[in-house]
Amino acid sequence: MPFCVEIVPNESVPEPCAFPSTPSGPRVAVLAYDGLCTFEFGVAYEVFGLPRPEAGSHWYRYAVCAAEPGPLRAAGGLTVAVEGGLAVLDEADLVVVPGWRAIDAPVPPDLVRALTAAHARGARLMSLCSGLTVLAATGLLDGRRATTHWRYAEAIAARHPAIALDPGVLYVDEGRILTAAGSAAGIDLCLHVVRGDFGPDLANRVARRLVVPPHREGGQAQFIEAPVLREREAARLGPVIDAMRARLHEDRPLAAMARLAGMSLRTFQRRFLAATGLPPGEWIIAERLRLAREMLERPERVSLADIAAASGFRNPAGLRHHFRSRLGTSPAAYRRSFAGRRS
Structure with missing residues (x-):
């Protein structure tokens, strides 16, 4: 009723x-x-x-x-x-x-x-x-x-x-x-x-x-996560993707990832796209941004230089560039929104 x-x-x-x-x-x-x-x-x-x-x-x-x-x-x-x-x-x-x-x-x-x-x-x-x-x-x-x-x-x-x-x-x-x-x-x-x-x-x-952040920029992205691995590809690509996530701070050639998966480069790129919804290079950037966001959300203040190095962007300028182009906001603004939420 x-x-x-x-x-x-x-x-x-x-x-x-x-x-x-x-x-x-x-x-x-x-x-x-x-x-x-x-x-x-x-x-x-x-x-x-x-x-x-x-x-x-x-x-x-x-x-x-x-x-x-x-x-x-x-x-x-x-x-x-x-x-x-x-x-x-x-x-x-x-x-x-x-x-x-x-x-x-x-x-x-x-x-x-x-x-x-x-x-x-x-x-x-x-x-x-x-x-x-x-x-x-x-x-x-x-x-x-x-x-x-x-x-x-x-x-x-x-x-x-x-x-x-x-x-x-x-x-x-x-x-x-x-x-x-x-x-x-x-x-x-x-x-x-x-x-x-x-x-x-x-x-x-x-x-x-x-009990919400005091200000999120309008241009900030809706933060839609990339699709998880589709079951059919998980067995072969899962270990490779785990290895890529564990070494986001490194620049590893795609050819090396393809070899680890036991595929040709072309086959690896095609199956990676089918499994995740993103080409390998785009996926790596998205994962690096995910890690950077997690570090910015922490209550302990980590420098942008350390975040950039840990997430594979090398320097704060690279971090800011990808943050702005992909998420529509800056690392500093993103950090402030979580600081406001905690206070």
Whole structure:
């Protein structure tokens, strides 16, 4: 039996205003819809809707608006009743679309019109995870950069080829249109907005309450791990890959690895790609970055020179180059994010 949750505005607030009169900050409207993604919805509430006494009287004013009438089903067996409709968007300064029921589910024309009108009036639009589907339907992202969960990127790109989709980053800030990648990346984007609206000190306090890193750069990669060995190749390539992992600090010729596997160089390269999803050279760089990240995450502070040497990048410049080109951030910024989490 589903559990019913009723979401209504503060009873002391007269109609037609859906937002409380206090605090006095930007008005944030979060969309609810049938099939609501409760995690993404919860992220938006946790950052923008939860009372923040430490912020004083100037904080976000929060409201929920229903994309369609009637009780709305939500993930996890919930049924949500929302009092406010799309008219709430008429007053919003920021509209958050917390996911969408399916990436191939149509977006109601009334919702498209309401979002387009809100944007034309000057409101910011934000999508979390699959919520990009909704913003894409407005056409406002055509010719702009955007991101979404890496699982949905290919399908959304096929439906909306005019969007410059970047599935390798955590979030994209295009001014008045902001998009986040999957799930937890929504927290990063929400904190990015708080930082821009209220400054780093308050954003860091919000992050501390959430027990998350205070700041991850939007360009930081989603850190999708490379595929593990496929069973068919594991017997022959497994020992070779173990040896490569154990000696990441060394530059070992691929021909030597092929000989160890008992294969010709060409056969080794082909089977390595089939087994791991990456050519050998790319795999080595990815593994070196994995080791470097692990060392940066440690509470004891290891110098960049020592990390570069241990991971096979030879010097800090090489480490920085590959970190920036593959992960979209710097070793120093990555280390700071984990230092903030520990504190």
